[in-house]
Amino acid sequence: MSLSPDHDRLEFWEEQAQRLHWDTRWNQALDWSGAPFARWFTGGRLNVAYNCVDRHVEAGHGDQVAFHWEGEPGDTRTITYAELRSEVCKTANALLSLGLRAGDRVAIQLPMIPEAVFAMLACARLGLPHSVVFGGFSPAALRSRIEDAGARLLITSDGQYRRGKAEPMKALTDEATGYTPSIEHVLVVRRTGADVPWTEGRDLWWHHLVDTQSAAHRPEAFDAEHPLFVLYTSGTTGKPKGILHTTGGYLTQAAYTHRAVFGLDPDSDIYWCTADIGWITGHSYIVYGPLANRTTSVMYEGTPNTPHEGRHFEIIERYGVSVYYTAPTLIRTFMKWGEDIPARYDLSSIGVLGSVGEPINPEAWRWYRRHIGGDRAPVVDTWWQTETGAVMIAPLPGRPDAKPGSARTPLPGISAKVVDDQGREVGKGESGYLVLDQPWPSMLRGVWGDDDRYRETYWSRFPAQGYYFAGDGARYDEDGDIWLLGRIDDVMNVSGHRISTAEVESALVSHPTVAEAAVVGASDTTTGQAIVAFVILRGGATAREADAGRVVAALREHVAQEIGPIAKPRRILTVPELPKTRSGKIMRRLLRDVAENREVGDVTTLADASVMDLINAGLVRET
Numbered sequence: 001m002s003l004s005p006d007h008d009r010l011e012f013w014e015e016q017a018q019r020l021h022w023d024t025r026w027n028q029a030l031d032w033s034g035a036p037f038a039r040w041f042t043g044g045r046l047n048v049a050y051n052c053v054d055r056h057v058e059a060g061h062g063d064q065v066a067f068h069w070e071g072e073p074g075d076t077r078t079i080t081y082a083e084l085r086s087e088v089c090k091t092a093n094a095l096l097s098l099g100l101r102a103g104d105r106v107a108i109q110l111p112m113i114p115e116a117v118f119a120m121l122a123c124a125r126l127g128l129p130h131s132v133v134f135g136g137f138s139p140a141a142l143r144s145r146i147e148d149a150g151a152r153l154l155i156t157s158d159g160q161y162r163r164g165k166a167e168p169m170k171a172l173t174d175e176a177t178g179y180t181p182s183i184e185h186v187l188v189v190r191r192t193g194a195d196v197p198w199t200e201g202r203d204l205w206w207h208h209l210v211d212t213q214s215a216a217h218r219p220e221a222f223d224a225e226h227p228l229f230v231l232y233t234s235g236t237t238g239k240p241k242g243i244l245h246t247t248g249g250y251l252t253q254a255a256y257t258h259r260a261v262f263g264l265d266p267d268s269d270i271y272w273c274t275a276d277i278g279w280i281t282g283h284s285y286i287v288y289g290p291l292a293n294r295t296t297s298v299m300y301e302g303t304p305n306t307p308h309e310g311r312h313f314e315i316i317e318r319y320g321v322s323v324y325y326t327a328p329t330l331i332r333t334f335m336k337w338g339e340d341i342p343a344r345y346d347l348s349s350i351g352v353l354g355s356v357g358e359p360i361n362p363e364a365w366r367w368y369r370r371h372i373g374g375d376r377a378p379v380v381d382t383w384w385q386t387e388t389g390a391v392m393i394a395p396l397p398g399r400p401d402a403k404p405g406s407a408r409t410p411l412p413g414i415s416a417k418v419v420d421d422q423g424r425e426v427g428k429g430e431s432g433y434l435v436l437d438q439p440w441p442s443m444l445r446g447v448w449g450d451d452d453r454y455r456e457t458y459w460s461r462f463p464a465q466g467y468y469f470a471g472d473g474a475r476y477d478e479d480g481d482i483w484l485l486g487r488i489d490d491v492m493n494v495s496g497h498r499i500s501t502a503e504v505e506s507a508l509v510s511h512p513t514v515a516e517a518a519v520v521g522a523s524d525t526t527t528g529q530a531i532v533a534f535v536i537l538r539g540g541a542t543a544r545e546a547d548a549g550r551v552v553a554a555l556r557e558h559v560a561q562e563i564g565p566i567a568k569p570r571r572i573l574t575v576p577e578l579p580k581t582r583s584g585k586i587m588r589r590l591l592r593d594v595a596e597n598r599e600v601g602d603v604t605t606l607a608d609a610s611v612m613d614l615i616n617a618g619l620v621r622e623t
């Protein structure tokens with residue numbers, strides 16, 4: 001008797017789940033009766049930290065290196081699995097001593113230092129969902145994330161190294177924690193040695209609290225659906241969404257994909273994912289996937305051109321990196337710096353190259369393969385999202401017929417389709433919307449505290465079919481392989497970072513001089529997209545009258561303060577009006593034409609067609 005495809009899929013995931021250690025085996029692979037809220041491996045119990053650390057030590061791999069860590073100033077640390085276990089246990093004991101109990105939330109804003117990994121794993125060990133906030137996010141962004149999750153503890157550091165300079169961190173997080181009464185303690189790692197403001201009774205040094213703890217801690221098993229973490233990401237509104245991931249399904253798919261996509265061999269590979277732990281790529285492919293697979297990883301703290309543009313290649317050479325996973329924006333930056341830079345280093349250890357975060361253009365793909373991969377290493381383009389938790393679409397290595405720029409096909413166990421706006425699958429050579437038509441183990445379990453937003457954002461587009469709507473455009477080629485075409489909603493992708501137009505607009509209008517703002521993502525050859533803002537100043541002043549340079553600089557700074565430097569608009573144009581339809585909707589398409597210096601398209605649906613002339617005239621005057 002042949003099995004139905006769904007049965008095969010569930011059986012496939014049950015096999016993958018067996019890579020993990022379960023204290024109690026599950027009784028059902030998937031409970032989809034509460035769709036779109038999935039429950040995977042129901043009844044199963046496991047501990048994520050035990051799976052990522054202890055079991056490898058118990059199996060005799062305690063001396064294997066878990067991380068070759070390299071600080072930006074050049075300091076290094078080597079952490080074996082045995083050392084990782086003792087650091088994670090000490091951190092867990094420290095968190096227990098603060099009275100934290102399973103279910104309590106912990107916010108983490110740290111640079112790329114080993115303590116970030118210890119902190120995440122200690123939370124996982126105790127069943128404390130963590131909310132990691134990217135180190136470049138502003139105090140305002142940190143504050144709203146702490147408030148939304150109701151975190152009891154913040155883990156941060158005195159400062160961080162960025163581009164060769166020690167920058168403050170604790171002084172900034174204090175600006176957030178001054179307004180977040182849910183935070184009872186702030187645990188501070190000493191990294192730069194800078195003086196920091198201190199609140200007695202609330203603030204604690206990591207080296208006082210953690211280093212003095214016992215290195216023994218018995219992990220407790222949690223339900224497969226126990227929340228593992230919340231990670232905030234931009235949607236189409238001004239308020240970031242807390243994407244919720246849970247335990248058993250997430251770890252199963254993170255571990256499976258990491259091993260399968262990179263063909264990873266834990267006994268011989270040296271793996272390096274260049275993401276920051278503040279993003280989902282850092283969660284799934286620096287921490288959980290690689291450690292569940294007993295990988296030896298490189299972890300680097302700083303920027304790729306500090307102190308010189310060969311820094312990444314020097315690190316690849318030094319550690320013999322065999323799997324290198326990065327983002328197209330960095331590849332295009334390397335291209336700009338020149339191929340003579342990687343040519344100075346021995347990159348012959350490279351066996352597989354990965355790409356993530358945005359569509360990789362064929363030129364970048366070819367350059368990557370030739371100049372980093374020595375024309376030997378396959379390039380695997382991996383499509384996924386914060387919401388999917390792990391890779392969904394990627395060519396498995398070993399497929400000889402490489403296609404520069406295509407993520408190819410859904411991985412085994414995954415089902416994706418390209419459909420038209422009625423939800424009908426499009427044909428070969430046609431484009432449409434990317435949807436996921438079957439649940440998958442590492443899928444988000446909701447938006448923290450907002451079930452309606454979860455249903456509305458992801459499941460309301462194709463209710464009849466019950467498809468998950470990814471927000472990306474895609475195309476089938478003549479072979480039926482998938483090519484990703486970028487976001488089709490108001491989410492921008494700047495250097496692989498997701499930023500919503502609405503978020504930047506609401507930051508701009510919160511400045512006293514701004515009456516109205518519209519933001520678009522304009523194509524950019526290095527960063528994928530660049531943020532361009534059109535603002536109407538209060539009182540109808542134009543930038544010329546109000547001193548253009550000063551106003552624009554103040555607004556850029558304001559956005560950096562509200563969200564973070566990554567959200568600073570590349571260009572801000574002051575305009576007398578914005579192009580709107582009769583129902584008052586801003587026509588971003590026309591603004592995008594202006595931002596990309598194109599002839600402005602069809603204006604017939606504008607309430608007032610002369611607006612575009614006004615905008616264009618203003619631009620001519622400004623230049």
Ligand code: PRX
Pocket residue numbers: 233280281355356357358359360381382383384385386387407470471472484485486487493496497498
């Ligand atoms: O538009 C897609 C793009 O990044 C979005 C997800 O962003 P985020 O949740 O921040 O996660 C990024 C890292 C997984 C997607 O909706 N994206 C990601 N990977 C690719 C991609 N677009 C094209 N090709 C990719 N390989």
